[in-house]
Amino acid sequence: VERTQIYGSKPTIDSREGRLLEEKWMLPLPGSKQQVIWENNFRMPPGGQSLTLVLVGFVDDVPYLATSPAGCIAYNHWGRPNPPYVFFRHDGKGWKRIPLVEFPMQLKEANVVVGRPKPPNRSGVLTVATVQEDNRLLEPHHRVIVREPIKVAQTVDCEELIYYKEAWIMPNDPIARGLLDRKSKSNNTK
Numbered sequence: 001v002e003r004t005q006i007y008g009s010k011p012t013i014d015s016r017e018g019r020l021l022e023e024k025w026m027l028p029l030p031g032s033k034q035q036v037i038w039e040n041n042f043r044m045p046p047g048g049q050s051l052t053l054v055l056v057g058f059v060d061d062v063p064y065l066a067t068s069p070a071g072c073i074a075y076n077h078w079g080r081p082n083p084p085y086v087f088f089r090h091d092g093k094g095w096k097r098i099p100l101v102e103f104p105m106q107l108k109e110a111n112v113v114v115g116r117p118k119p120p121n122r123s124g125v126l127t128v129a130t131v132q133e134d135n136r137l138l139e140p141h142h143r144v145i146v147r148e149p150i151k152v153a154q155t156v157d158c159e160e161l162i163y164y165k166e167a168w169i170m171p172n173d174p175i176a177r178g179l180l181d182r183k184s185k186s187n188n189t190k
Contacts, residue, residue: 001025001026001027001028001056001112002025002026003023003024003025003026003112004023004024005020005022005023005116006020006021006022006023007019007020007021008021017116019042020042020115020116021041021042021043022039022040022041022042023039023040023041023053024037024038024039024040025037025038025039025053025056025112027056027063029058029061029063030058030061031061036063036090036095038053038056038065038088038095040053040067042070044073044074045073045074045077045078045163046077046163049074050069050070050071050073050074050077051067051068051069051070051074051078051086052067052068052069052070052114052115052142053065053066053067053112053114054066054067054068054085054110054112054114054142054145055107055109055110055111055112055145056111056112057104057106057107057111059104059106059107062089062090063089063090064087064088064089064090064103064104064107065087065088065089065095066085066086066087066103066107066145067085067086067087067088068084068085068086068114068141068142069081069084069086069154072154072157072158072159072161073161073168075154075158076158076160076161076162076163076168077163080155080158080160081100082149082150082155083100083141083145083146083147083148083149083150083155084141084150084152084154084155085100085145087099087100087102087103089102089103100147103145107145108144108145109143109144109145110131110135110138110142110143110144111128111131112131113126113130113131113134113135114134114135114138114142114143117134118134121134139152139153164176164177164180165180165181165183165184166180167180
């Protein structure tokens with residue numbers, strides 16, 4: 001598997017590195033010279049996917065991915081899944097989201113560096129031991145796929161939000177809805 005990442009400006013003044021903007025994974029299909037590509041960007045949804053790849057696997061030569069929403073907006077965009085994953089299967093034409101029950105049981109452990117690799121591991125081939133070492137400080141559900149609802153930061157601390165007129169707001173917030181309705185009406189009359 002080959003991974004490329006594109007970085008942008010530093011997210012805060014005291015940051016040493018730019019933030020991850022986009023990544024591309026090229027997955028060779030078993031027994032073939034073909035490959036499938038997983039592309040992801042970290043723009044705020046709905047304009048971006050904002051998913052962190054956790055696991056890549058093949059079952060009967062069919063590619064599968066386990067990802068985790070990157071942040072509360074992405075968690076809400078992807079339907080507040082608990083456990084906090086978004087699963088995909090490649091159907092020969094493209095990646096299709098699938099429910100947890102369709103994700104193969106034998107795909108269990110993170111087998112890619114989750115997030116941004118440590119500086120010495122940003123190029124070249126990474127061994128299984130290197131991937132495990134880079135992932136060792138992650139929360140347990142990012143190292144091993146959990147198949148039951150869990151209480152972690154996303155599932156407990158991310159308040160429920162909905163996308164309404166190009167903004168993320170709380171579902172029962174009449175003030176925010178009113179402001180957005182007025183803004184929308186004002187923009188339509190210009």
